[in-house]
Amino acid sequence: MSEAAAQLELVMDRIEENRAAYLEQARFAAKALINGGRLSINVDDVREICPPPPSVDGRLMATIFRNKEWERVDFTRSKRAHRAHIGNYKLKEGE
Numbered sequence: 001m002s003e004a005a006a007q008l009e010l011v012m013d014r015i016e017e018n019r020a021a022y023l024e025q026a027r028f029a030a031k032a033l034i035n036g037g038r039l040s041i042n043v044d045d046v047r048e049i050c051p052p053p054p055s056v057d058g059r060l061m062a063t064i065f066r067n068k069e070w071e072r073v074d075f076t077r078s079k080r081a082h083r084a085h086i087g088n089y090k091l092k093e094g095e
Helices: 001-018 020-035 042-048 058-065
Strands: 070-077 085-091
Touching: 020 042, 020 058, 020 085, 042 058, 042 085, 058 085
Parallel strands: none
Antiparallel strands: 070 085
16 A cells, blocks of 8 residues: 555545544435435435535545445446536445
8 A cells, every 4th residue: 555545544544533423414315315215325315315514524425335235336426526527326235
């Protein structure tokens, strides 16, 4: 693992620790979308029903899918972030 990748992992771990309450709510919302019949979802979908509070930087949204339950299936253009490509995710089989 490169030094940059290791630093990114450290930052993501800190986000997990410091924003655990919001991430738990957002992950619950993400599962609700999937359980409601969606085949895949992305951070824009989750943000619509579970927006981050003002104290949470919106750039951490991808952290929602940073666990073993989710699998990225493809990319799409964000509806909110100009020209950004974001991942579409589905729950892994058996989750």
